[in-house]
Amino acid sequence: MIRTRFAPSPTGYMHVGNLRTALFSYLIAKKNNGKFILRIEDTDQKRFLNDSKDFIFKTLKQAGLKYDEGPDIGGEFGPYIQSERKEIYLYFADKLLKDKKAFYCFCKANNKDKNICRCEELDDNEINKKILSRESYVIRQKIFCGTTKFVDLIYGEITINNTELDKQILIKSDGFATYNFANVIDDHLMKITHVVRGCEYLSSTPKYNLLYNFFNWEIPKYIHLPLILNNNGEKLSKRHGSVSFEDLINQGFLPEAIINYIAFLGWSPDDNTKELFYLNELEKIFDIKKISRSPAIFDIKKITWMNGQHIKKLPEEIFLNFSRKYLESKIDDKNIDIKKLAKFSQTRINFINQAGELFDFLNKIKNYSIDLFKREKIKCDLYISNLVLKNSLEIFCIIEKEDWNEKNLKEKILKLIDKLNLKSRQVFWPIRVALSGQENSPCGAIEIAEILKKTETINRIKIAIDKINIK
RNA sequence: GACUCGUUAGUCAAGAGGUUAAGACGCGGCCCUCUCAAGGCUGAGGCAGGAGUUCGAUUCUCCUACGAGUCACCA
Numbered sequence: 001m002i003r004t005r006f007a008p009s010p011t012g013y014m015h016v017g018n019l020r021t022a023l024f025s026y027l028i029a030k031k032n033n034g035k036f037i038l039r040i041e042d043t044d045q046k047r048f049l050n051d052s053k054d055f056i057f058k059t060l061k062q063a064g065l066k067y068d069e070g071p072d073i074g075g076e077f078g079p080y081i082q083s084e085r086k087e088i089y090l091y092f093a094d095k096l097l098k099d100k101k102a103f104y105c106f107c108k109a110n111n112k113d114k115n116i117c118r119c120e121e122l123d124d125n126e127i128n129k130k131i132l133s134r135e136s137y138v139i140r141q142k143i144f145c146g147t148t149k150f151v152d153l154i155y156g157e158i159t160i161n162n163t164e165l166d167k168q169i170l171i172k173s174d175g176f177a178t179y180n181f182a183n184v185i186d187d188h189l190m191k192i193t194h195v196v197r198g199c200e201y202l203s204s205t206p207k208y209n210l211l212y213n214f215f216n217w218e219i220p221k222y223i224h225l226p227l228i229l230n231n232n233g234e235k236l237s238k239r240h241g242s243v244s245f246e247d248l249i250n251q252g253f254l255p256e257a258i259i260n261y262i263a264f265l266g267w268s269p270d271d272n273t274k275e276l277f278y279l280n281e282l283e284k285i286f287d288i289k290k291i292s293r294s295p296a297i298f299d300i301k302k303i304t305w306m307n308g309q310h311i312k313k314l315p316e317e318i319f320l321n322f323s324r325k326y327l328e329s330k331i332d333d334k335n336i337d338i339k340k341l342a343k344f345s346q347t348r349i350n351f352i353n354q355a356g357e358l359f360d361f362l363n364k365i366k367n368y369s370i371d372l373f374k375r376e377k378i379k380c381d382l383y384i385s386n387l388v389l390k391n392s393l394e395i396f397c398i399i400e401k402e403d404w405n406e407k408n409l410k411e412k413i414l415k416l417i418d419k420l421n422l423k424s425r426q427v428f429w430p431i432r433v434a435l436s437g438q439e440n441s442p443c444g445a446i447e448i449a450e451i452l453k454k455t456e457t458i459n460r461i462k463i464a465i466d467k468i469n470i471k
Numbered sequence: 472g473a474c475u476c477g478u479u480a481g482u483c484a485a486g487a488g489g490u491u492a493a494g495a496c497g498c499g500g501c502c503c504u505c506u507c508a509a510g511g512c513u514g515a516g517g518c519a520g521g522a523g524u525u526c527g528a529u530u531c532u533c534c535u536a537c538g539a540g541u542c543a544c545c546a
Contacts, residue, residue, distance in 0.1 A: 007546090008546090009545080009546050011546090041546060042546095043545095043546080044544090044545060044546070046545090047545070047546085105544095109543095109544050136544095138544055155475095155476070155477095158475070158476085160474070160475070161474085164473080164474050164475085164542085165542095166542070168543095169543085169544055171544090172544040173544055174544075176544090178543095178544070178545085178546085179545070179546045180546085183546090198540090199476075199477095199539085199540065199541095200540055200541070200546095201540095201541085201546095202475065202476065202540070202541080203474070203475050203476085203540070203541040203542075204541070204542090224476090226476090226477080226539095227539070227540070229538095229539080231481095231482085233538070233539080234539090235539080235540080261483095264483065264484080264495090265483075266483095268483085268484060268485070272484070272485050272493080272494065272495090273485090273493080273494050273495085274494090275483090275484095275494085275495060275496095292484080293476075293477060294476090294477050294478065294539095295476095295477070295538085295539065295540090296482090296483065296484090297482060297483080298482095298483095299481095299482045299483065299496070299497085301482075301496060301497055302482070302483065302495080302496040302497080303496090304496090305495085305496055305497085306495095306496085308508090308509085312509075346509095347508065347509045347510090348507070348508040348509070349508085350508095375506090378505095378506085413505090414504095417504085423504075423505095424504050424505060425504085425505060425506080426505095427505080428505030428506075429505070429506065431505085432505070432506060433506085436506090438506090438507090439506070439507075440506060440507035440508075441506065441507070442507080442508080443505095443506095444505045444506075445505060445506080446505075447505095
């Protein structure tokens with residue numbers, strides 16, 4: 001049974017690199033019918049706020065990464081919060097001390113010149129004396145000569161000379177274990193079979209292996225994931241821009257789009273021509289062998305496109321639920337069919353919260369430039385615009401209020417196109433500009449006219465004609 | 472600086488000795504008797520450099536360059 005874990009520290013913030021680690025860890029477990037465990041690494045008491053744990057629970061839930069064991073749901077290997085496991089680490093540190101695999105170090109914190117430390121040579125008497133006189137100390141791991149070799153499922157075999165490894169601190173002077181120690185103990189005790197984590201741990205892995213060997217524990221399989229960088233090629237972090245899950249959600253990204261995109265950062269499926277996937281599909285096709293070794297840059301343009309794709313795939317009613325509040329906030333007229341507006345916007349927005357902005361022009365037309373009427377590409381100029389608008393004004397005026405509907409309007413305009421002997425674009429363009437005041441609009445001229453109703457349509461056409469003739 | 476890892480178009484990437492070196496985003500063009508978007512078609516753009524091994528290297532080996540990560544009483 002494969003058991004993987006995600007072990008974040010509760011910083012109240014989850015950047016996409018972290019989330020991607022969680023996702024891959026989850027996927028590896030699920031693909032193999034294994035278990036995915038959440039563990040909170042809060043051994044640094046200075047850094048963490050209490051409610052950041054809830055933030056992690058919330059984010060994982062929102063992303064759909066359901067864990068089988070964790071702090072809030074329990075499990076047979078708990079507790080799943082490291083600050084509640086203090087005694088466990090102390091017990092194992094003591095064991096190491098007795099076996100001479102670790103030593104007390106009384107050097108001052110921030111002692112830059114570590115080579116000067118002679119604590120390892122202290123005899124038991126000296127140590128006891130210092131401890132009795134309440135000198136503060138840490139417990140460090142001993143490093144013996146030789147080389148350490150390990151296999152990473154992605155990077156292959158990595159060998160390192162033990163002289164490169166430092167005598168890392170296992171227990172800090174406040175009595176808490178360091179992450180470096182705690183994660184080894186916990187992974188073993190929680191029976192984690194595959195350790196999935198970011199590449200930044202690649203070079204400390206040998207030290208962890210030494211620890212496993214000291215205890216005579218089985219070393220787990222390692223899967224180090226390539227880093228995700230921002231577009232400056234820097235490692236993702238809080239300082240370098242808004243690429244946290246929460247920020248993306250606030251910008252209007254769908255959780256499934258974020259998951260889909262980050263799954264493809266450093267991984268690709270066998271059939272690499274398809275790239276729109278939901279989490280449950282990824283669970284089936286995910287394959288460790290296809291994880292890449294090189295870092296990937298987070299491309300906001302591509303995830304934006306992907307978000308648009310996911311928005312289009314949303315069932316109509318779901319999209320309506322999402323977009324309703326945005327649309328309603330923009331539209332004064334309560335009689336307008338929100339459903340219809342939602343339909344117009346679904347294929348043209350990349351962000352879920354943009355649905356309303358498209359219809360800004362309905363309430364109030366902005367002061368547009370008459371240059372909008374000129375469009376060489378479709379052979380439309382001020383002369384034609386003027387002609388079209390005057391003619392359509394006549395038509396619109398004759399139509400009765402009760403006959404004001406899309407079908408009827410279209411019929412009449414098509415006749416006008418014939419009569420004026422123009423291309424349909426040359427006719428629809430000026431009307432649409434007059435009604436929307438914009439170069440682009442979420443729907444066509446006739447559709448806007450229908451939504452606007454007779455009075456407002458005529459009103460806007462008149463304004464446009466005046467605009468052109470004043471010139 | 473030391474150690475470790477990496478390098479296929481601007482970006483994500485497939486390919487693992489013989490390919491016209493896929494596909495996607497982005498960018499350009501065209502089509503869709505209504506804009507834009509969507510959709511369809513299409514164009515430009517790439518194996519970091521140098522040595523080897525080989526009949527033949529993007530693919531294997533080595534060197535160089537460049538990039539990244541680690542070197543905390545942070546995780």
